[in-house]
Amino acid sequence: xxxxxxxxxxxEGGCRAGNPEPEKRRRLSALLVLxxxxxLAAGCGAAELGDPGQIVGRAIKAQSRLSSVxxxxxxxxxxxxxxxxxxxxxxxxxxxxDFEKPDRSKMTIKSPAGKTEVITIGKKTxxxxxxxxxxxxxxxxxxxxxxxxxxxxxxxxxxxKGIKLLDRKxxxxxxxxxxxxxxxxxxxxxxxxxxxxxxxxxxxxxxxVLKDSFRVSKAKMDFNGDLTKVGAGxxxxxxxxxxxxxxxxxxxxxxx
Numbered sequence: 001x002x003x004x005x006x007x008x009x010x011x012e013g014g015c016r017a018g019n020p021e022p023e024k025r026r027r028l029s030a031l032l033v034l035x036x037x038x039x040l041a042a043g044c045g046a047a048e049l050g051d052p053g054q055i056v057g058r059a060i061k062a063q064s065r066l067s068s069v070x071x072x073x074x075x076x077x078x079x080x081x082x083x084x085x086x087x088x089x090x091x092x093x094x095x096x097x098d099f100e101k102p103d104r105s106k107m108t109i110k111s112p113a114g115k116t117e118v119i120t121i122g123k124k125t126x127x128x129x130x131x132x133x134x135x136x137x138x139x140x141x142x143x144x145x146x147x148x149x150x151x152x153x154x155x156x157x158x159x160x161k162g163i164k165l166l167d168r169k170x171x172x173x174x175x176x177x178x179x180x181x182x183x184x185x186x187x188x189x190x191x192x193x194x195x196x197x198x199x200x201x202x203x204x205x206x207x208x209v210l211k212d213s214f215r216v217s218k219a220k221m222d223f224n225g226d227l228t229k230v231g232a233g234x235x236x237x238x239x240x241x242x243x244x245x246x247x248x249x250x251x252x253x254x255x256x
Contacts, residue, residue: 050165051165052163052164052165052175052177053163055165055173055175055209055214056175058209058214059207059215061214062213062214062215062216063215063216066101066215066246066247067100067247068098068099068100068101068245068247068248068249068250069098069243069245069246069247070096070097070098070099070243070244070245070248071095071097071098071099071107071241071243072095072096072241072242072244073093073094073095073096073107073239073240073242074092074093074094074095074239074240074241075092075094075095075237075238075239075240076091076092076237076239077091077092077093077235077236077237077238078235078236078237079232079235079236080233080235080236081228081233091112092111092112093109093110093111094109094110094111095107095108095110096108097118098250100250100251100252103120103121103122104119104120104121104122104252105118105119105120105252106119106120106252113130114129114130114131115130116128116129116130117135119135119252119253119254119255121252121254124137124254125137125138126138126254126255126256128255135255135256160177160178160179160180160205161177161178161180161202162178163175163176163177164176164177171210171211171212172208172209172210172211172217173208173209173211174206174207175206175207175208175209176204176207177204177205178202178204179202179203179204179205179221180202181198181201181202181203181225182195182198182199182200182201184198185197185198194229194230197229198225201225203221203222203223204221204222204223205220205221206219206221207219207220215243215246216243217242217243218240218242218243219240219241220238220239220240221237221239221240222237222238223235223236223237223238223239224236
C-alpha cells in the first residue's frame with residue numbers, strides 16, 4: 001500500500017540514488033505517498049455479502065469505527081528505463097506499525113539503506129533516519145506511508161472498475177477490481193502530485209475482508225505505469241498491507 005519515492009534519496013525507509021535534483025526528488029516522494037495511500041486506504045473498505053457493493057459499504061463502516069489497528073506493509077518496486085540514477089534506488093520497503101484514532105501512527109520502515117522510524121501525530125511527523133538515534137521533525141509529505149490511516153480514504157471506491165467477488169474461503173471475502181488512478185489522484189490531492197500524470201492509468205487491487213466483522217484483513221495493489229513526466233521512467237510496483245490487532249490498546253506519543 002500508499003502514498004513517495006523520488007529520484008530517490010528517500011530518507012524515510014532510506015532510499016539512496018546518487019544526488020537527484022531536489023525538485024524531482026520532492027515530486028517523486030509525494031507521488032509514492034499517493035501510491036501508498038491507495039494501498040493502505042484499501043483498508044477502508046471493499047467487501048460484500050454476495051454482492052460486491054454491499055460488502056464494500058459494510059467494510060467502510062467497520063474500518064471507520066476502529067480505535068486502533070496494527071499494520072504490516074511489504075513493497076517491491078522497480079524503475080525501468082528511468083533517467084539519472086533511479087534504477088539504483090531501493091527495490092523494497094518493509095514497514096510495520098500501529099495506527100491510533102484519529103490521526104496518530106508509528107511505523108518502522110526497512111529498506112536496503114537501513115531502518116527508519118516515523119511517528120505522525122496530526123500534521124506533525126517525527127523521523128529517526130538510518131544510523132541515527134536522534135528524532136527530528138520533518139515534512140509529512142516526504143515520508144512513505146507516514147500518517148496514513150487504514151480508513152484515510154474511502155473515496156477510492158467510487159473510482160473502481162469491475163469489482164468482482166472471487167471467493168469466500170477461510171472466513172473472508174476476496175474481492176478484486178481496477179482503480180482509476182487519474183480520478184483517484186484528483187480526489188486525494190497529495191501535495192506535489194499532478195493528477196494528470198496518472199491520466200488513463202489503472203492499478204489492480206485485491207482486498208480480503210473478514211466475514212464476521214467486515215474488517216479488512218489484507219489489501220494488495222499492483223501498479224505498472226509510465227512516469228517519465230516526473231523523471232521516473234516506468235514504475236512497476238507491488239504493495240501488500242495486512243491489518244491485525246483491531247482495537248487493541250495502543251498509545252502513540254511524540255518523541256519530544
